[in-house]
Amino acid sequence: MTATPDSLSRPRTARRVARTAQRAEQAKTRLSSPWATAISIAVAILWTVPTFGLLLSSFRPEQQIKTTGWWTFFSDPQLTLKNYTEVLFGGSTQLSTFFVNSIVITIPSVVIPITLALLAAYAFAWIDFRGRDFLFVAVFALQIVPIQVTLIPLLQTYVDLSLAGSYWTVWLSHSIFALPLAIFLLHNFMKDIPRSLVEAARVDGAGHVQIFFRVLLPLLVPAIAAFGIFQFLWVWNDLLVALTFAGGTQNVAPLTVRIAELSGTRGTAWHLLSAGAFVAMIVPLLVFLSLQRYFVRGLLAGSVKG
Amino acid sequence: MANRLACRGITATVGVAVLTLGAVACGGTGSTTADQAANVDCKPYKKYGDLSGKQITVYTSIVAPEDQPHINSYKPFEQCTGAKVVYEGSKEFEAQVVVRAKSGNAPDIAYVPQPGLLQTLVRDTKAVKPASKGVVDNVDKYFGKDWKSYGTVDGAFYAAPIGANVKSFVWYSPKQFAKKGYQVPQTWDDMIALSDQIVKDGGKPWCAGIGSGEATGWPATDWMEDVMLRMYGPDVYNQWVTHKIPFNDPKVAAVLAKVGSILKNPDYVNGGLGDVTSVASTTFQDAGLPILDGTCFLHRQASFYQANWPEGTKVGKDGDVYAFYLPPINKKFGKPVLGGGEFAVAFSDRPEVVAFQEFLSSPEWANLKAKEGNWISANTGLDIANVDTPVNKLSVQLLQDPNAVFRFDGSDLMPGEVGAGSFWTEMTNWIANNKPDKQVLNAIERSWPK
Numbered sequence: 106m107t108a109t110p111d112s113l114s115r116p117r118t119a120r121r122v123a124r125t126a127q128r129a130e131q132a133k134t135r136l137s138s139p140w141a142t143a144i145s146i147a148v149a150i151l152w153t154v155p156t157f158g159l160l161l162s163s164f165r166p167e168q169q170i171k172t173t174g175w176w177t178f179f180s181d182p183q184l185t186l187k188n189y190t191e192v193l194f195g196g197s198t199q200l201s202t203f204f205v206n207s208i209v210i211t212i213p214s215v216v217i218p219i220t221l222a223l224l225a226a227y228a229f230a231w232i233d234f235r236g237r238d239f240l241f242v243a244v245f246a247l248q249i250v251p252i253q254v255t256l257i258p259l260l261q262t263y264v265d266l267s268l269a270g271s272y273w274t275v276w277l278s279h280s281i282f283a284l285p286l287a288i289f290l291l292h293n294f295m296k297d298i299p300r301s302l303v304e305a306a307r308v309d310g311a312g313h314v315q316i317f318f319r320v321l322l323p324l325l326v327p328a329i330a331a332f333g334i335f336q337f338l339w340v341w342n343d344l345l346v347a348l349t350f351a352g353g354t355q356n357v358a359p360l361t362v363r364i365a366e367l368s369g370t371r372g373t374a375w376h377l378l379s380a381g382a383f384v385a386m387i388v389p390l391l392v393f394l395s396l397q398r399y400f401v402r403g404l405l406a407g408s409v410k411g
Numbered sequence: 412m413a414n415r416l417a418c419r420g421i422t423a424t425v426g427v428a429v430l431t432l433g434a435v436a437c438g439g440t441g442s443t444t445a446d447q448a449a450n451v452d453c454k455p456y457k458k459y460g461d462l463s464g465k466q467i468t469v470y471t472s473i474v475a476p477e478d479q480p481h482i483n484s485y486k487p488f489e490q491c492t493g494a495k496v497v498y499e500g501s502k503e504f505e506a507q508v509v510v511r512a513k514s515g516n517a518p519d520i521a522y523v524p525q526p527g528l529l530q531t532l533v534r535d536t537k538a539v540k541p542a543s544k545g546v547v548d549n550v551d552k553y554f555g556k557d558w559k560s561y562g563t564v565d566g567a568f569y570a571a572p573i574g575a576n577v578k579s580f581v582w583y584s585p586k587q588f589a590k591k592g593y594q595v596p597q598t599w600d601d602m603i604a605l606s607d608q609i610v611k612d613g614g615k616p617w618c619a620g621i622g623s624g625e626a627t628g629w630p631a632t633d634w635m636e637d638v639m640l641r642m643y644g645p646d647v648y649n650q651w652v653t654h655k656i657p658f659n660d661p662k663v664a665a666v667l668a669k670v671g672s673i674l675k676n677p678d679y680v681n682g683g684l685g686d687v688t689s690v691a692s693t694t695f696q697d698a699g700l701p702i703l704d705g706t707c708f709l710h711r712q713a714s715f716y717q718a719n720w721p722e723g724t725k726v727g728k729d730g731d732v733y734a735f736y737l738p739p740i741n742k743k744f745g746k747p748v749l750g751g752g753e754f755a756v757a758f759s760d761r762p763e764v765v766a767f768q769e770f771l772s773s774p775e776w777a778n779l780k781a782k783e784g785n786w787i788s789a790n791t792g793l794d795i796a797n798v799d800t801p802v803n804k805l806s807v808q809l810l811q812d813p814n815a816v817f818r819f820d821g822s823d824l825m826p827g828e829v830g831a832g833s834f835w836t837e838m839t840n841w842i843a844n845n846k847p848d849k850q851v852l853n854a855i856e857r858s859w860p861k
Contacts, residue, residue, distance in 0.1 A: 168721050171697065195476070260514035269516045348503055349510060366474040366502050372624075373696055373718050374476075 163188055163379035170376040188380035192367065195377075200363065200384070207341060207359040207388075209272060210351075214279035214340045215333055221280070222287030223329070227317050229288070230295040231303060241292070248285040255281075256349050263350065272357055274350035279340050287332055294328040295321060330399035334392060341389050360385050455775050456491035458545075463493030465763035470511075470518035471753075472504035480783030487779060488770050494763050512536035517758035520768060523570060524753045525823040526561045527830060532756065533564040540760045545769035546571045553774055553792045561819050562754050570754035571772035574780075575789040577806040578633050578713040578749040578820065580734040584702050585727075593708070599641065599740040602709075606679055609708055615682035617673055618707035619690045620698025621839060628835030629822065630695045631842065633749065634670045634711065636821040640747035641740040642666055645816045648747075652821040654859055658829075659852035667841075667848050669740075674842065682707025691843035702732055711737060713750075714806045718785070727801045734802050736809065744816065748809050751820045752789065789817070826860050833858035 135141065158175040164184045165175065193200050228234075229241050259281075263274045298321060306320045344361040351357040364385050368375040473481060478500045485496040499518065501507055505528060511517050517538050523529045533539045542550075542562070550559050550571055562570035581602075588595070591612065596602035609616040621630045640648050643662055650656045651663060673679055674690060681689045683701025690698075696719050701707035703724065710716075714734070717726055725731045739746060755771045757764050770776050774792020781787065781797040789810045798804050809815050822830035833855045840846040840854075 171721070172700065198475075257510055257514050260510065260516055264515045348501065348507060362501075366500070369475070369718075370473050370477045370500075370502070371696075371715060371718065375696070 159379050159382060163383050167376045170379070188377055189384070192377055192380045192384055198363075200360075203358060203360045203363040206357060207361070210275050210279075210347065210357075210359050211337060211340045213272075213276045214283075215336045217276060217280040218283035218287045218336060219329060219333060222284055222291050222332075223317075223322075223325070225284075225288045226291035226295050227313070227321065229292045231316070232313070244285055245289050246285075248289075252282055252345065256345075260349060269350075270357065272351075275347060275357070275359075278346050278350050279336075279343070282346070283336050283339070287336070290332055291325070291328060294325060298324055327399045330396055334396050334399070337392055338389050451487040451490050453487075453491035455773070456488060456770075459488075459492050459766035459770065460762070461493060462763045462766060465494045465761075466497060467494055467520060467763055467767045468497045468499065468518045469520045469522070470504065470508060471498070471500050471522035472502065472524055473522065474500040474502055477785075480780065480786060483783050484776060484780040488767065488776075492763075492766065494767070496767065508532070509536065512538045512758065519757065519759045519761070519764045520771070521756045521758065522573065522753040523756050524751070526754070526819060527823055527825070527827060529562070529570055529754060529756060530564050531827075533567075533569060538758050539569050540757045542568050542571060542757070543760075543765045543769060545765070546772050549769060549772040553772070553777075553790045555789065555791075555817060557817050557819070558752075558789050561752075561824075570756045571768060572789060573753050573755050573771055575752040575787055575806075575810060576714050576750055577787075577809055578751065579637055579737040579747070579809075580712065580714055580716075580802070580806075581737050582699050582702060582710040582712055582716060582732055582734045583708060584705070584731060585729055585733050586731060587702075587705050587708060595735045596738055598738050602738055606673070606709070610678050614708060615678075615680065615706070616708045617679045618682040618684055618698055618701045618710050619674060619680060620684070620693030620695050621691055621842065622694035626831070626835060627691075628837075628839040630698075630712065631670075631674065631838035632822040632830075632834050633713070633820065634674060635666055635838070636818070637711070637737055637747075637749050638669050638740070639663070639666045639821070640749060640816075640818055641737075641744065642669065644741070644744035645747060645818055648818055648821065652824045654825075658856035658859060659849070664848060664852060667852065671841075671848065675845075687845075688843055691839055699732075714787070714802050717800060717802050734805065736805075746809070746812060746815045748812075748815045748817045749820060750810070750817060751823060828858055828860050829855060 161175045161178050162170055164186070165178065166183055166185045166187065169177070169181075169183055225244070229237060259278060260269070260274075263269045263277075268274050268277075302320060303316055306316050311319065341359075342361065343359075344365055347359045347362055348365075351359070351362070364378075364381045367377045367381045469481075471478075471481070478498060482496075482498045485498075488494070489496055504521075505524075508517075508521050508523075508528075509531060512532055513536050515538075517536075521532075523532065529539075547568060550562070550568070554572055558572045559568065562568055562572060583595070587593075591609075593605060593608070594601075596605050606616040619630065621628050623629055636648070639651060639662075642665065647656070647662060651658075651660075656662065675687055677687055680687055681693070683704065683706030684690075684693050684698070695712070699707075699710035699712055699716060699719065700721075702710055703720070716734075720726060720732060727733055736746070755768055757768045772790075774790055777788045777790035777793040778797045781793055781799075784799045785803065787793070787798055787803050787807050787810070791811055793807060793811075795804055795807050795811075798807050810817065822834050824830065825834065837846070837851045837855050841848070841851045
């Protein structure tokens with residue numbers, strides 16, 4: 106009796122394993138065939154060409170940008186740094202001011218939602234309380250609310266609290282918009298950690314605080330990093346929230362607001378845009394490249410398994 | 412292990428960010444603010460009283476580098492009254508000002524570039540304050556009646572006109588004209604004869620482009636408005652923009668046909684740029700540039716197009732490019748001038764804001780601002796000697812000409828659904844997809860809000 110399922114299942118499992126291995130092998134040979142390689146290289150080139158053209162454009166003289174395409178560079182090579190000097194030092198306020206503003210806006214806008222979401226996610230995952238599931242669904246459902254709908258009521262609230270025109274409006278808004286997704290992602294990740302681990306810690310006499318800091322936090326680093334990058338890129342590239350809440354006030358306006366206005370009142374200076382785009386791109390690019398591993402790993406861990 | 416790596420990764424990135432920031436901060440040079448006028452005559456500012464320590468915020472759609480002349484022009488006011496004017500410009504002004512007014516975060520003064528937006532602000536936000544007596548007196552004294560009417564909503568006067576631009580211009584190259592022996596046309600028929608002459612000489616006379624991002628189509632609406640004013644005069648024009656006559660009226664159809672005889676004539680367009688459909692795909696900024704290399708001879712565009720010529724282009728009667736007044740069709744209607752402008756709207760009645768709004772409507776400010784360059788106003792107190800470029804001088808002459816009949820850009824007066832919607836898109840369809848005149852006009856008529 107006891108032997109039957111075993112003897113039956115073993116060859117089946119073995120067969121299944123063999124088949125999977127075979128399939129993986131097939132996929133591998135298919136993917137690494139010269140054809141597949143050629144296609145992926147072609148796709149990579151195709152995807153890079155516009156960015157490359159943009160980069161080349163940013164170094165071309167104004168007259169050239171306005172009259173010809175970037176490819177004419179190869180028949181008539183002319184390069185200049187004028188666009189970059191204009192972008193960096195041209196405006197009435199230095200670009201560095203906006204750069205600092207962007208960083209001052211972005212860092213708290215990443216730290217605040219992650220801190221709050223970690224606490225909330227812990228509560229949703231490991232603390233039993235009445236209405237937990239309902240509350241969790243409610244928080245997640247808040248993601249459906251479009252940002253645009255909230256702009257005017259939020260701004261009204263800020264004006265009533267006399268926060269308008271300060272960094273707080275932008276920090277709070279970004280935190281509000283980020284929290285539902287942050288809680289969802291981190292909660293799913295926390296749920297994945299084996300219950301036995303948490304119970305073992307509890308048996309050893311650890312409270313919630315100790316479990317959170319000693320057991321869970323070290324395991325959560327990839328997820329936190331992934332969401333951190335996600336939120337960082339979103340806030341850094343954001344124009345709508347900054348424009349609405351920080352206005353165009355130079356004390357608090359981020360880089361994106363400046364870039365949006367680079368081309369001048371009637372869009373006549375659009376030759377500066379390619380240079381401006383690359384200046385704005387540097388920081389997100391660095392962040393993304395240096396944390397790329399966590400991004401892929403953490404995002405998969407958080408969302409797919411959940 | 413993994414966490415330690417992650418931590419190191421994060422610290423490294425923060426380090427890089429700080430480094431980049433440092434590099435940018437180090438690279439900055441102190442921007443030089445224009446030196447303040449040494450001795451300002453404070454006499455005209457006495458009436459505003461002492462406003463020391465007061466602050467006025469100004470919100471406009473004019474951004475760097477065009478904002479600096481505005482900021483400079485406030486300096487005498489700031490010096491004499493002691494008030495401080497904080498300038499803020501945004502290209503998203505038109506959407507943002509409504510959001511800010513609705514949520515109680517309105518600026519003190521806003522420069523509204525369209526009468527239609529002024530109506531929205533007055534009716535929907537109820538945050539706009541009526542103009543003070545000082546402003547009304549200035550406007551009565553220095554501006555035409557038509558200008559005052561554009562700042563009026565539902566019988567109440569709110570907004571003082573400030574800047575202006577003239578749209579009834581045709582850009583051309585005096586050098587090319589001299590070389591080929593062409594004359595600047597004085598009547599519409601002359602202009603058509605000239606176009607035919609250019610065609611006979613193997614050239615394409617006109618170049619045009621109506622591309623402008625979301626606003627693609629507006630240069631074509633300006634064509635319609637200019638021709639409407641010239642064929643049927645200012646009264647029919649008013650009926651048309653206020654929908655007293657339908658958009659598919661035979662008169663409007665005749666105007667569209669007239670515009671089509673140039674813009675959709677394959678012999679006439681599109682000099683140096685392509686065939687008729689290229690009118691739709693070329694941006695308005697680029698459309699006049701073929702004049703410089705002689706592949707195009709005529710380009711109808713507003714006075715502000717002078718900012719589009721590449722650096723080093725000489726603008727003037729004997730220069731590389733210049734503009735002539737788009738000639739009239741029917742002598743009966745005098746000299747119709749199509750244009751636009753901005754209006755200063757106050758969202759507060761604090762004394763310093765009232766004083767500043769009055770200052771903006773005064774001839775003192777108009778002259779100060781004109782001296783800063785590349786700016787004109789319909790203020791009759793503006794001294795033409797203070798206006799810089801030849802095209803601006805020409806524009807002021809037109810605006811102050813007693814024979815001239817000024818009309819505001821019609822698409823800015825029509826309801827947003829039409830003036831910033833179907834009128835643009837249908838004119839684009841008309842050119843890009845060769846949509847028949849009748850269908851175009853019917854489509855716009857249908858979109859007019861009931």
